[in-house]
Each structure stands twice: as C-alpha cells, then as structure tokens.
Amino acid sequence: MIKTKMVIFWVVALLLIPGIQAQNIPNKSPWDWLQELVLIPGVSGKEGKVADTIQKALPPGFEVKRDDSHNLWFTKGAGKPHIVFVAHTDEIGFLVDKITPSGRLTVKGRGGFFPKMYEGHAVHIYTSRGRIEGVVVPRPKGKEDNISPYQMSDVEIYLGVSSGEEALELGVAEGDSVTIKKKLIFLRPDLLCTRAVDDRAGCAVLLAAAWRIEWDKVEGKTVSFVWDVQEEIGLIGASRMAPHLQGDIVFPVDTFVSSDSPLDDKRFAYLPLGAGAVIRAIDSSNITPYPFIHRVRLIAEKSAIPVQLGNTRGGNDGSVFVPEGAVDIPLSWPGTYSHSFIEKIHKQDLEALTDLVIALVRDW
Amino acid sequence: MRKKKRKRLFCIPLFVSLLSFSLFGAQDLEALLQSLYAVYAPCGGEENLAGLIEQKVLPKGEWKKDNLGSIYLSLEDGEGYTACLVPMDEVGYIVSGKTTDGYLRLDRIVPADSYNDTFHPGHPMLILTETSSVSAVLALPSLHIFPRSQRDSLEGLFSLENFFLDIGASEEEDIKKRGVRLLDPVLPVHDWSVLAGKKRAGYGLGKRACCAVLVQTACKTVVSTASSDATFVWMAQTCFYHRSSRPRTSIGALRSSRILKNEKILILEAVPVNENADFLSLGGGPILVQGRQSGALATSLQEMAKEGNIPLQHLDFFSSSLTPPFEKDSRDVIVLGIPVKFSGTPAEVIDLGDAEAMAGLLEGFLAKRRQP
Numbered sequence: 001m002i003k004t005k006m007v008i009f010w011v012v013a014l015l016l017i018p019g020i021q022a023q024n025i026p027n028k029s030p031w032d033w034l035q036e037l038v039l040i041p042g043v044s045g046k047e048g049k050v051a052d053t054i055q056k057a058l059p060p061g062f063e064v065k066r067d068d069s070h071n072l073w074f075t076k077g078a079g080k081p082h083i084v085f086v087a088h089t090d091e092i093g094f095l096v097d098k099i100t101p102s103g104r105l106t107v108k109g110r111g112g113f114f115p116k117m118y119e120g121h122a123v124h125i126y127t128s129r130g131r132i133e134g135v136v137v138p139r140p141k142g143k144e145d146n147i148s149p150y151q152m153s154d155v156e157i158y159l160g161v162s163s164g165e166e167a168l169e170l171g172v173a174e175g176d177s178v179t180i181k182k183k184l185i186f187l188r189p190d191l192l193c194t195r196a197v198d199d200r201a202g203c204a205v206l207l208a209a210a211w212r213i214e215w216d217k218v219e220g221k222t223v224s225f226v227w228d229v230q231e232e233i234g235l236i237g238a239s240r241m242a243p244h245l246q247g248d249i250v251f252p253v254d255t256f257v258s259s260d261s262p263l264d265d266k267r268f269a270y271l272p273l274g275a276g277a278v279i280r281a282i283d284s285s286n287i288t289p290y291p292f293i294h295r296v297r298l299i300a301e302k303s304a305i306p307v308q309l310g311n312t313r314g315g316n317d318g319s320v321f322v323p324e325g326a327v328d329i330p331l332s333w334p335g336t337y338s339h340s341f342i343e344k345i346h347k348q349d350l351e352a353l354t355d356l357v358i359a360l361v362r363d364w
Numbered sequence: 365m366r367k368k369k370r371k372r373l374f375c376i377p378l379f380v381s382l383l384s385f386s387l388f389g390a391q392d393l394e395a396l397l398q399s400l401y402a403v404y405a406p407c408g409g410e411e412n413l414a415g416l417i418e419q420k421v422l423p424k425g426e427w428k429k430d431n432l433g434s435i436y437l438s439l440e441d442g443e444g445y446t447a448c449l450v451p452m453d454e455v456g457y458i459v460s461g462k463t464t465d466g467y468l469r470l471d472r473i474v475p476a477d478s479y480n481d482t483f484h485p486g487h488p489m490l491i492l493t494e495t496s497s498v499s500a501v502l503a504l505p506s507l508h509i510f511p512r513s514q515r516d517s518l519e520g521l522f523s524l525e526n527f528f529l530d531i532g533a534s535e536e537e538d539i540k541k542r543g544v545r546l547l548d549p550v551l552p553v554h555d556w557s558v559l560a561g562k563k564r565a566g567y568g569l570g571k572r573a574c575c576a577v578l579v580q581t582a583c584k585t586v587v588s589t590a591s592s593d594a595t596f597v598w599m600a601q602t603c604f605y606h607r608s609s610r611p612r613t614s615i616g617a618l619r620s621s622r623i624l625k626n627e628k629i630l631i632l633e634a635v636p637v638n639e640n641a642d643f644l645s646l647g648g649g650p651i652l653v654q655g656r657q658s659g660a661l662a663t664s665l666q667e668m669a670k671e672g673n674i675p676l677q678h679l680d681f682f683s684s685s686l687t688p689p690f691e692k693d694s695r696d697v698i699v700l701g702i703p704v705k706f707s708g709t710p711a712e713v714i715d716l717g718d719a720e721a722m723a724g725l726l727e728g729f730l731a732k733r734r735q736p
Contacts, residue, residue, distance in 0.1 A: 113507060114504070114507065114519065116482075116522060117487075119482075120709035120711045121710055122555055122557040122711060133557045135557060135565045135706065135711035135713065137639075137706065137711075138483070138706050138709040141479045141708060148516075149517075158559070158705075160560035160563030161561070166560065170560055181557070183488060183553075183555075185501060186499060187499055187500065187530065188532040193488070257506050257507075258506075259509055261503055261530070262465070262467045262528035263503050263504065263505040263528065264509050265509070313508040313509060337486065337504055337506060338507050339508070340507075341487060342504075344501075
C-alpha cells in the first residue's frame with residue numbers, strides 16, 4: 001500500500017517538475033510572442049487586453065507597475081545611467097462614434113492610415129459582451145471613379161441589422177473599438193504580414209528580452225522596460241512616463257518604415273528586410289547624436305549582431321523623453337506596408353533586435 | 365474482434381453525418397455553404413469546386429461534364445422537363461508578369477471592372493499553382509514615407525496598373541522555386557464573416573450560396589425519390605462573355621444551352637439589392653425574376669411559394685448574362701435569385717434565410733412535379 005503511494009507520489013512529482021519549470025521559463029521566441037500579441041485588439045485608448053497579456057507573461061517575481069491608462073513597466077538595478085526601453089501597445093483602428101437609426105455604426109479614426117483599406121471589408125467590433133463582426137459599407141459601383149478619396153467620415157459599418165435598437169441588442173456601444181479581421185499571412189515561414197506589427201513586434205522583443213536577460217548580473221545602472229499606450233495618437237502614454245522615469249538613455253523599440261516595397265521610392269528609407277536590426281538615427285521626431293549611434297554599433301559588433309542604420313519618417317516615443325534630459329536612440333526592424341493590414345516583418349530582424357536589446361542591457 | 369468493433373464505431377459517426385446531410389439538408393445548409401466556400405473556383409479553373417460538388421451529392425448520380433468544365437447531373441427523365449442551373453466560377457486575376465525584384469504583375473481573368481480592383485491592395489491574395497497554393501499580399505504604398513499633402517492622392521495607386529503581388533520573393537528565381545508560373549489564377553482570400561442573425565458576408569458569397577442550394581436540392585431529390593425528371597447544372601466560365609453575342613452572354617451558359625434540351629430553364633443567381641431600393645430586401649425571400657419568356661414555370665413557382673408559405677420577392681427585369689442563350693431558343697426561362705447586398709465587393713452579404721427559402725421552394729417544386 002505504502003509502496004503504491006510512493007510510486008504515485010514520484011510519478012506526480014516528476015510530471016509536475018517540468019511543468020513548473022516550463023511555467024517559469026517559457027521557451028518562446030519574440031517571433032512566437034509576436035504572433036500571439038498581434039491578434040489581441042488594442043486600438044489607441046483600449047490597450048487593456050494587450051497590457052493584461054504582457055503583464056501575465058512577464059517572468060515571476062518582477063515588480064510590475066501599471067497606471068490607470070494601462071502603461072505597464074518594471075525597473076531593475078540601481079544607479080546611473082537609467083536606461084529605458086519602450087514599446088507601445090496600441091494600434092491604429094476605429095472607435096464607434098454613433099449608432100445610426102438604421103443600425104449602422106459611424107466611427108472615429110485612431111491614428112493615421114488610408115480609410116480606403118477598410119472599404120468593403122469585414123471588421124471586428126469589441127463590445128462589452130464580446131467580439132462581433134461587421135462589414136464596412138462600400139461605395140456603390142460606378143461612383144468610385146468620380147468622387148473624392150474615401151475619407152474617415154465615409155466609413156460606415158453594417159452589422160446585419162436594420163435599426164439602432166437591434167444594434168444595441170448586439171451589445172454595441174459608442175466608444176467600442178474596431179479593427180480589421182486580423183490574419184497571420186506567412187509569405188514564407190520567416191516572413192509575416194499582419195496588422196499591428198507596429199508595435200507588437202516591439203512589445204514582443206521586450207517580453208522575450210525580459211526572460212533572457214540575466215538580471216542579477218545587471219550592475220551599476222538602472223534599467224526600465226516600458227509598454228506604453230496611445231503612441232499612435234500623439235505619444236500620449238510616453239509623455240506620461242517620461243517625467244516619471246527620468247531616463248538618461250531611452251531606446252524606443254518601434255518600426256523603421258522601409259521603402260523595401262514595389263510602390264515606394266527606394267531613394268529614401270531603403271533598408272532591406274532580413275538584413276538585421278535597425279538604428280533609426282533620424283526620423284520626424286528626433287536626431288540621435290552620432291557618438292551614441294557609434295556606441296550601439298560597437299556593442300552590436302561585439303556580439304556579432306547584424307545592425308543597419310537609416311533615416312525614415314514618423315515619430316517615436318523616445319522623443320518625449322528628450323526634453324527631460326534623455327538621449328533618444330530608436331531601435332527598429334525594417335518594416336514595409338506601414339499602418340496597413342499587411343505590415344511585413346522578417347523573423348531574423350526581430351531576433352537580431354532582441355539580441356541587441358539584451359546586449360545593450362548587459363554592455364551599456 | 366476488437367479491431368473490427370473499433371472500425372465499426374469509427375464508421376457510425378461517418379454514416380450518421382452522411383445520412384443527416386442527405387435527409388436533413390436544410391439544417392446543414394450553412395455548413396454545406398461553408399465547405400463549398402472554402403474552395404476557390406476562378407473562371408476557367410472550376411475543377412476543384414466541381415469535384416467537391418460531385419462528392420457532396422449523395423448518392424452519386426450520373427454525371428457529365430462539358431469541355432468548359434460545367435457539370436451536369438441528369439436524373440431518370442432529366443431531358444424532359446426542368447433544368448436547374450447555377451454558376452460556379454468567381455471573378456479573379458492571373459499572374460501576367462514577374463519583376464526582377466521578385467514581385468508578380470496581375471491581369472484580370474475576366475472583364476471585371478476597376479470597381480473590383482480597388483478593394484484588394486493591402487489585403488491577402490491566394491495564388492493557385494499547378495500543385496498547391498501560395499499565400500501573397502497585394503502591395504500598397506507605405507503611408508509614412510509620403511508627405512501628408514500627397515496622401516489623399518495615393519488612393520489613385522489602388523488600381524490594376526499598380527498591382528504588385530508580394531510572395532516574399534526577392535528575385536525571379538525565387539518565384540520559380542515557389543512553383544508560381546505565368547497565368548496561374550490569383551484570387552482574394554475567402555473570408556467568411558458572421559453578421560447578426562442569419563446574415564453572412566464574404567467575397568463571391570452570393571453565387572456560392574446558389575451553388576449550395578442546388579447541391580442540397582439535388583441531394584434531396586436524388587434521395588427522396590426513385591424517379592425524377594430534373595437536370596442539375598453547375599456552370600463553369602460564366603464570368604466570361606461570348607465575344608459576338610448581344611446582349612452580353614456568358615460563354616458557360618451559351619455552351620450549356622447547346623447541350624440541354626429541357627423546355628424549362630430555372631437559373632439560380634445572385635441578384636444585387638440596391639442600398640436605396642425599398643422594393644427588394646435581404647431576408648425578404650428569394651427573388652423571382654420574370655423575363656419576357658417566363659410562363660408556366662413562374663406560375664408554378666409562385667403557386668408553390670404560396671402553398672408552402674415561402675416568402676418570394678418579385679422583380680420584372682434583371683440584366684443577366686446567363687439567360688440570353690436560353691431565351692433565344694424560346695424556352696420558358698426564369699431566374700430565381702438570392703438577394704445580395706454590396707455585390708461585387710469582398711463584403712457581399714447574404715441572408716441564409718433567403719437561401720433556405722430558395723432551397724425549400726426548389727425542393728417543393730421538383731417534388732410536386734414528380735407527383736402523378
């Protein structure tokens with residue numbers, strides 16, 4: 001009898017131990033995290049679910065902080081310099097503005113994009129009762145040639161109902177968020193097109209790095225990892241975090257919009273996909289001082305991490321840390337088809353970027 | 365012994381599912397439609413869908429095929445009375461060129477207009493190669509790279525002339541390695557959306573719903589009687605028009621009209637419902653389009669609808685490219701339509717209730733015809 005109990009005990013123990021280990025060290029690459037994170041809705045102002053996922057996924061024992069707007073961060077180490085890494089959890093999309101008497105939804109845009117991409121396509125509406133589907137009403141045939149470009153004010157969502165009351169019965173309310181129906185489109189096993197790569201790829205990099213960094217060896221510096229909100233509508237989350245953290249060096253981790261695509265002019269912002277991580281030296285919000293670029297390159301070189309250098313357009317979260325005294329050094333991957341449903345990213349670039357973040361925490 | 369028992373147990377669910385599909389088809393119309401919708405049928409390349417339809421009709425009847433790809437199922441006295449026809453194919457593109465940096469150029473398979481083109485940039489597409497399929501996306505300009513002042517005009521790039529299909533290749537050799545060849549069909553990815561109630565949305569869903577209705581009707585007709593006199597036709601190449609015919613005539617329908625001898629022609633088709641028209645509605649039942657030559661067939665269907673309390677909407681005229689070849693032969697031709705909202709876009713909306721009503725009407729009509 002005792003013998004049987006012992007056997008059961010050891011069998012259960014042996015089954016549990018690997019489980020516990022797996023729980024503590026998820027063997028997930030940034031590529032795996034990315035595929036999980038992009039599918040979570042997080043239109044600017046509605047990032048709660050993304051923050052929840054990241055918070056739950058962080059290594060146990062971290063003292064994670066979160067404010068009421070869902071900015072999420074942790075800080076390790078002590079002393080100067082204070083190095084801050086920041087990625088944003090929000091994405092472009094819509095918020096429901098009004099429910100019309102005929103049961104359709106008008107919307108407000110969150111972030112900059114071509115509303116035309118949505119015309120005639122299915123969308124997800126995230127209500128308090130769960131996700132429902134709708135379609136964006138297309139303009140009638142014959143009218144598209146002689147009318148002005150499709151504007152945000154043209155966007156109207158059909159849910160399959162014919163009155164405002166029926167729409168309300170579905171659980172829809174003003175302020176609900178709306179995204180395209182997201183899909184993971186693998187052009188190759190290492191080449192993914194999907195919505196919200198900007199900036200779930202940055203989120204995935206920080207998450208994977210948080211697991212891989214040997215935090216007990218971080219000495220003589222303070223390191224903060226931040227997942228912030230509302231970047232797409234004016235760097236709002238970062239503006240709140242900058243005075244609070246008072247970083248010396250800030251590394252925003254976000255897309256480098258590359259012209260490595262057939263409809264863009266390659267004389268500008270051309271960095272090929274698959275050639276490594278990027279130092280986004282100049283963009284529409286920041287110029288990184290050259291000595292700091294040089295230092296990043298040296299650290300990358302020491303660890304044999306492929307890094308490209310370029311300038312492009314668009315703002316970055318680090319720029320609002322600059323008035324507080326920080327140096328802004330944006331890190332990226334080359335991405336094409338920006339702010340679309342098919343934002344393209346190469347696995348190798350994402351991995352190089354993760355390695356670069358780890359190396360910077362270790363060697364800066 | 366045990367193995368035999370396991371085998372039997374395994375067979376039971378399969379048998380039940382086949383039986384329930386055959387006998388209780390109406391409940392499974394959505395599942396049937398979804399399974400047909402999962403298959404791509406570019407104009408001129410309908411063989412996969414045709415094969416699936418042949419598999420679905422249980423028990424299998426005697427099938428014939430014409431050299432355009434249309435399939436015909438004639439029951440016992442099929443040539444004597446009604447032929448029910450439905451289009452199988454969908455509007456799409458073909459690979460028309462390759463660039464040195466690995467992108468594909470496209471052309472339309474059929475004379476689809478620029479309206480259809482504008483919906484696809486920035487969305488996934490599927491290339492049907494000889495042996496499999498290849499995922500792709502249709503390129504669009506990167507928003508950030510253009511100054512704000514130019515962004516409004518970028519919509520002009522959403523046109524066939526600016527179509528570049530991205531399969532993740534970086535040179536022509538890569539394209540070859542992926543098995544993509546010139547003239548391979550390219551279609552928008554089918555995306556099944558569930559709207560409120562019985563509304564469903566997807567690219568080309570109206571036509572495919574008609575296909576499903578005819579499959580279900582054929583199943584029931586074959587199963588429920590030993591003798592029937594109907595012919596069922598799933599037509600290929602209906603999006604392509606015969607060059608010298610006026611009015612505009614589908615080549616697939618023209619070929620079928622030469623093959624079929626039936627006096628009565630019932631065509632199932634997707635009928636667009638105008639946003640502002642208040643006389644036709646989604647969910648209001650199938651639409652009976654009475655052409656100039658509609659006679660006894662229309663009357664029978666109307667009576668059947670009345671008897672069966674099946675909702676039926678009426679339309680005096682609908683410009684169909686499927687009816688002209690039959691009308692020329694002075695046959696009794698009608699169109700029974702499924703109302704479709706946002707026709708010709710990736711968000712075509714149908715009401716499954718209309719499809720079910722159409723199936724009920726058709727089954728009732730064919731059953732009544734069989735009564736002595």
